[in-house]
Amino acid sequence: xxxxxxxxxxxxxxxxxxxxxxxxxxxxxxxxxxxxxxxxxxxxxxxxxxxxxxxxxxxxxxxxxxxxxxxxxxxxxxxxxxxxxxxxxxxxxxxxxxxxxxxxxxxxxxxxxxxxxxxxxxxxxxxxxxxxxxxxxxxxxxxxxxxxxxxxxxxxxxxxxxxxxxxxxxxxxxxxxxxxxxxxxxxxxxxxxxxxxxxxxxxxxxxxxxxxx
Amino acid sequence: xxxxxxxxxxxxxxxxxxxxxxxxxxxxxxxxxxxxxxxxxxxxxxxxxxxxxxxxxxxxxxxxxxxxxxxxxxxxxxxxxxxxxxxxxxxxxxxxxxxxxxxxxxx
Numbered sequence: 001x002x003x004x005x006x007x008x009x010x011x012x013x014x015x016x017x018x019x020x021x022x023x024x025x026x027x028x029x030x031x032x033x034x035x036x037x038x039x040x041x042x043x044x045x046x047x048x049x050x051x052x053x054x055x056x057x058x059x060x061x062x063x064x065x066x067x068x069x070x071x072x073x074x075x076x077x078x079x080x081x082x083x084x085x086x087x088x089x090x091x092x093x094x095x096x097x098x099x100x101x102x103x104x105x106x107x108x109x110x111x112x113x114x115x116x117x118x119x120x121x122x123x124x125x126x127x128x129x130x131x132x133x134x135x136x137x138x139x140x141x142x143x144x145x146x147x148x149x150x151x152x153x154x155x156x157x158x159x160x161x162x163x164x165x166x167x168x169x170x171x172x173x174x175x176x177x178x179x180x181x182x183x184x185x186x187x188x189x190x191x192x193x194x195x196x197x198x199x200x201x202x203x204x205x206x207x208x209x210x211x212x213x
Numbered sequence: 214x215x216x217x218x219x220x221x222x223x224x225x226x227x228x229x230x231x232x233x234x235x236x237x238x239x240x241x242x243x244x245x246x247x248x249x250x251x252x253x254x255x256x257x258x259x260x261x262x263x264x265x266x267x268x269x270x271x272x273x274x275x276x277x278x279x280x281x282x283x284x285x286x287x288x289x290x291x292x293x294x295x296x297x298x299x300x301x302x303x304x305x306x307x308x309x310x311x312x313x314x315x316x317x318x319x320x
Binding site: 026027033034035036094095096097098159160161162163164165166 | 234235236237239240271272273274275276277278279280283
């Protein structure tokens with residue numbers, strides 16, 4: 001589990017960067033429209049996540065660091081959320097006209113409720129733990145950044161619900177949902193010092209990656 | 214009458230072309246490919262069977278298809294020199310009928 005958990009993610013995320021890069025090349029060459037930008041930001045996001053996975057694997061498998069958290073890997077992972085968010089936003093924006101004000105209000109309300117729930121679940125264990133500021137910030141950042149992705153991604157499902165594209169958006173949302181759970185558990189276990197490399201919760205990350213890629 | 218019909222149909226084909234461009238050139242080609250292979254409908258046949266075109270869009274994009282339909286309609290109105298005004302409850306076909314009616318008055 002230890003080797004698989006550390007060596008497998010850079011391989012699969014690297015493959016995802018290559019596939020996304022090929023799509024980007026196809027769109028970029030033919031027309032520099034909204035979807036070229038979507039693929040550009042998506043590829044940049046995936047590349048940063050790949051870097052995060054690669055750096056983590058370097059720390060654990062090469063340098064033998066037990067739990068490299070927080071580390072340079074987190075800088076890449078957290079930075080990756082921004083282009084990924086922009087990619088989703090740009091995609092949804094193209095079809096934004098299909099959303100009614102009621103839908104947008106309901107979506108905003110559900111995102112706010114989820115943010116409050118996640119923050120309150122994590123508040124006591126994380127603030128109670130004796131962590132440095134960087135770890136504290138990362139503990140909150142991951143689940144909250146996941147929710148930021150969810151706030152846009154679920155709009156894609158609503159827009160394309162009865163269409164064939166809904167399936168892709170469903171997988172994307174499922175991957176974000178799994179990541180929210182994984183990141184909450186990760187923040188919780190690192191705050192309690194019960195996390196170790198190869199922990200069962202890493203299966204959630206792998207499952208989330210499968211759903212996304 | 215034939216000339217009038219031809220002008221309208223030509224404008225609609227061009228409007229579809231322009232409207233679908235919001236998906237990028239590759240996206241537009243995918244739609245044309247799907248129309249051709251799943252519905253046996255060529256680009257030039259869209260004016261005779263707009264319902265098939267719309268069905269194809271809705272099957273792929275769900276309610277997101279409305280955005281593409283509106284882009285096509287706006288482009289059509291512009292090409293015909295008509296003023297586009299959004300009307301509540303109007304769908305693609307009603308706008309199309311309205312455009313045909315208004316255009317025939319101008320010819």
